[in-house]
Amino acid sequence: MPDSHPPDRSLPREPVxxxxxxxxxxxxxxxxxxxxxxxxxxxxxxxxxxxxxxLTCSGTLAVELALRGVGVRSGDEVILAAYDFPGNFRSIEAxxxxxxxxxxxxxxxxxxxxxxDAAYCEATRAVIVSHLHGQLARxxxxxxxxxxxxxxxxxxxxxxxxxxxxxxxxxxxxxASALSFGGSKLLTAGRGGAVxxxxxxxxxxxxxxxxxxxxxxxxxxxxxxxLLPQLDELALRTEQRRRGAEALMEFLEEASSVVGPGHxxxxxxxxxxxxxxxxxxxxxxxxxxxxxxxxxxxxDAELPVGTGFRGFHxxxxxxxxxxxxxxxxxxxxxxxxLIDHRVLQAGDxxxxxxxxxxxxxxFDRWR
Amino acid sequence: MPDSHPPDRSLPREPVxxxxxxxxxxxxxxxxxxxxxxxxxxxxxxxxxxxxxxLTCSGTLAVELALRGVGVRSGDEVILAAYDFPGNFRSIEAxxxxxxxxxxxxxxxxxxxxxxDAAYCEATRAVIVSHLHGQLARxxxxxxxxxxxxxxxxxxxxxxxxxxxxxxxxxxxxxASALSFGGSKLLTAGRGGAVxxxxxxxxxxxxxxxxxxxxxxxxxxxxxxxLLPQLDELALRTEQRRRGAEALMEFLEEASSVVGPGHxxxxxxxxxxxxxxxxxxxxxxxxxxxxxxxxxxxxDAELPVGTGFRGFHxxxxxxxxxxxxxxxxxxxxxxxxLIDHRVLQAGDxxxxxxxxxxxxxxFDRWR
Numbered sequence: 001m002p003d004s005h006p007p008d009r010s011l012p013r014e015p016v017x018x019x020x021x022x023x024x025x026x027x028x029x030x031x032x033x034x035x036x037x038x039x040x041x042x043x044x045x046x047x048x049x050x051x052x053x054x055l056t057c058s059g060t061l062a063v064e065l066a067l068r069g070v071g072v073r074s075g076d077e078v079i080l081a082a083y084d085f086p087g088n089f090r091s092i093e094a095x096x097x098x099x100x101x102x103x104x105x106x107x108x109x110x111x112x113x114x115x116x117d118a119a120y121c122e123a124t125r126a127v128i129v130s131h132l133h134g135q136l137a138r139x140x141x142x143x144x145x146x147x148x149x150x151x152x153x154x155x156x157x158x159x160x161x162x163x164x165x166x167x168x169x170x171x172x173x174x175x176a177s178a179l180s181f182g183g184s185k186l187l188t189a190g191r192g193g194a195v196x197x198x199x200x201x202x203x204x205x206x207x208x209x210x211x212x213x214x215x216x217x218x219x220x221x222x223x224x225x226x227l228l229p230q231l232d233e234l235a236l237r238t239e240q241r242r243r244g245a246e247a248l249m250e251f252l253e254e255a256s257s258v259v260g261p262g263h264x265x266x267x268x269x270x271x272x273x274x275x276x277x278x279x280x281x282x283x284x285x286x287x288x289x290x291x292x293x294x295x296x297x298x299x300d301a302e303l304p305v306g307t308g309f310r311g312f313h314x315x316x317x318x319x320x321x322x323x324x325x326x327x328x329x330x331x332x333x334x335x336x337x338l339i340d341h342r343v344l345q346a347g348d349x350x351x352x353x354x355x356x357x358x359x360x361x362x363f364d365r366w367r
Numbered sequence: 368m369p370d371s372h373p374p375d376r377s378l379p380r381e382p383v384x385x386x387x388x389x390x391x392x393x394x395x396x397x398x399x400x401x402x403x404x405x406x407x408x409x410x411x412x413x414x415x416x417x418x419x420x421x422l423t424c425s426g427t428l429a430v431e432l433a434l435r436g437v438g439v440r441s442g443d444e445v446i447l448a449a450y451d452f453p454g455n456f457r458s459i460e461a462x463x464x465x466x467x468x469x470x471x472x473x474x475x476x477x478x479x480x481x482x483x484d485a486a487y488c489e490a491t492r493a494v495i496v497s498h499l500h501g502q503l504a505r506x507x508x509x510x511x512x513x514x515x516x517x518x519x520x521x522x523x524x525x526x527x528x529x530x531x532x533x534x535x536x537x538x539x540x541x542x543a544s545a546l547s548f549g550g551s552k553l554l555t556a557g558r559g560g561a562v563x564x565x566x567x568x569x570x571x572x573x574x575x576x577x578x579x580x581x582x583x584x585x586x587x588x589x590x591x592x593x594l595l596p597q598l599d600e601l602a603l604r605t606e607q608r609r610r611g612a613e614a615l616m617e618f619l620e621e622a623s624s625v626v627g628p629g630h631x632x633x634x635x636x637x638x639x640x641x642x643x644x645x646x647x648x649x650x651x652x653x654x655x656x657x658x659x660x661x662x663x664x665x666x667d668a669e670l671p672v673g674t675g676f677r678g679f680h681x682x683x684x685x686x687x688x689x690x691x692x693x694x695x696x697x698x699x700x701x702x703x704x705l706i707d708h709r710v711l712q713a714g715d716x717x718x719x720x721x722x723x724x725x726x727x728x729x730f731d732r733w734r
Binding site: 090219 | 378398425457556557
């Protein structure tokens with residue numbers, strides 16, 4: 001991401017200023033926990049239909065804590081997509097468990113449910129499923145598979161608070177689900193995260209791991225407080241970004257050969273942290289080369305376009321097990337470009353349309 | 368601690384309000400890191416004479432990260448006092464290493480250097496040393512022992528930022544040293560911590576463990592910002608609390624049979640998070656029974672007096688190795704009472720003297 005990305009106009013500036021003033025005045029910023037952390041937990045439980053929201057210092061750690069919560073232990077296997085956030089691979093390793101890589105859906109970024117049967121073995125203890133780049137995972141199908149095989153589902157909803165899939169909020173499908181409140185995220189406290197669950201057993205396992213005299217992985221009152229006004233506005237902001245994403249998709253379809261996150265089902269509500277785009281191959285250049293040129297041009301033009309994840313398909317087989325050829329994940333790792341969510345917020349202003357048009361023009365130059 | 372403890376008058380209210388207003392206005396609260404985390408790191412390095420200050424989500428995690436930084440691995444042994452913060456024992460276990468318990472000094476709370484020879488074996492990789500309850504550890508002697516035996520020193524300075532011992536700041540003696548910014552601590556962000564080191568190798572090991580796509584154990588900009596005005600005032604506040612502690616010691620010596628943290632050397636500067644008191648035995652009652660009565664009376668009188676740590680001497684030998692009979696640690700675990708640092712802040716106001724006098728009266732009832 002260039003440093004000169006557009007400001008995040010969607011952050012509720014006045015309410016955040018007011019709540020910070022309140023914390024400064026009453027000294028509650030200096031408490032281990034209290035009214036703000038409790039309120040945030042209550043709001044998260046209500047929003048995501050969970051009974052426990054354990055606040056954490058990062059989304060990365062939230063995934064590790066979720067894995068520990070569902071009972072993953074050293075020697076177990078955990079299935080995840082070969083294209084995913086790097087921290088998810090590391091979280092499995094941190095427990096001494098073994099990542100098992102499966103492919104993502106064609107021209108996309110989310111775990112392909114059709115790969116799960118081939119990945120399963122007796123050591124399989126959990127599946128991590130991430131909703132990524134504006135594409136909702138087939139979490140309903142994966143949930144059913146997990147239930148049939150008595151395998152725990154850890155849902156990584158770090159990129160999609162506010163989304164709904166299959167009639168339920170993203171973040172409500174996992175036995176334990178992770179949220180991130182990192183700096184540029186849709187809900188942000190600069191840093192932070194949470195694990196949602198409705199299982200007392202999972203909540204208890206997380207407590208045993210994290211409580212060491214004090215909570216080893218906490219979220220502060222300051223961070224909790226600034227999230228509350230964002231939760232008030234989450235539905236509104238989700239809708240604004242969805243409209244921005246729709247406008248971008250229309251641009252792409254008319255003008256470009258690149259592939260976006262695809263259209264969503266009528267009953268689903270997507271959420272856009274970053275808008276993923278899959279660049280095509282050309283007759284003379286592979287997607288990796290095309291991507292490099294697009295990113296260079298974007299940097300020169302100060303457009304908020306960045307690269308996707310590197311994927312895990314090249315990781316040593318000492319560290320993980322691979323299922324199949326992971327062809328789609330390889331393509332995703334080479335060809336993905338991400339448009340920052342801050343260009344998706346209004347969708348109706350001249351400035352936004354201008355940025356969208358310039359981004360599409362950039363892509364189209366390499367069709 | 369009763370909920371009705373006196374307010375922490377030492378927190379710099381106006382400067383904290385001003386800095387939070389600034390973060391709210393410029394949006395820097397919503398960044399992963401930036402000017403505030405960088406400034407805090409610079410200030411910590413300067414204050415403690417370190418080249419790296421890695422910010423963390425808690426002091427508890429800072430100790431674990433310090434242990435990982437100095438190279439502790441599964442199967443190693445780590446020596447610590449049998450009376451210490453519970454998280455330190457858990458941090459050793461979290462790495463798969465083995466805690467080795469040694470005794471504390473007589474009538475005190477800090478690791479007895481004389482026990483180290485008996486604790487040492489080939490598997491010894493590190494020693495954790497905490498400054499506790501107003502008593503500075505014999506860190507200079509322990510530093511020399513560690514150097515002679517090629518064992519790493521992890522200094523837990525969570526309770527004593529601002530203290531100096533043997534001509535150097537507490538927090539500057541360890542190969543890696545931990546600070547805590549927890550809710551009632553002398554430097555507070557509600558939650559948080561830091562690891563200080565001047566070894567690139569240690570800093571690098573911490574980075575490898577913590578950086579997983581994002582920092583898994585971060586401190587937010589909001590937390591970093593509110594710490595800066597406290598660092599400005601740290602020397603002043605340390606001196607105020609030292610005066611309060613001296614007044615309390617004089618009270619105790621005149622009126623009471625209980626033992627305080629002891630007098631410090633001329634060149635040392637103690638820091639008081641909580642002021643430790645060791646209750647005596649009587650002819651008819653052991654210290655644990657006396658303590659229970661003191662704590663009940665304190666609760667009834669709404670005096671800010673709490674209990675010490677439980678100690679590790681009863682932990683299963685499957686979890687740790689014990690060196691000697693740990694007699695002093697057993698006494699500390701049974702007989703320690705802690706006076707909250709918030710009564711030590713002025714030492715000259717009528718209200719403070721009144722609280723001190725009432726606390727001493729409470730102790731004295733059981734002499």
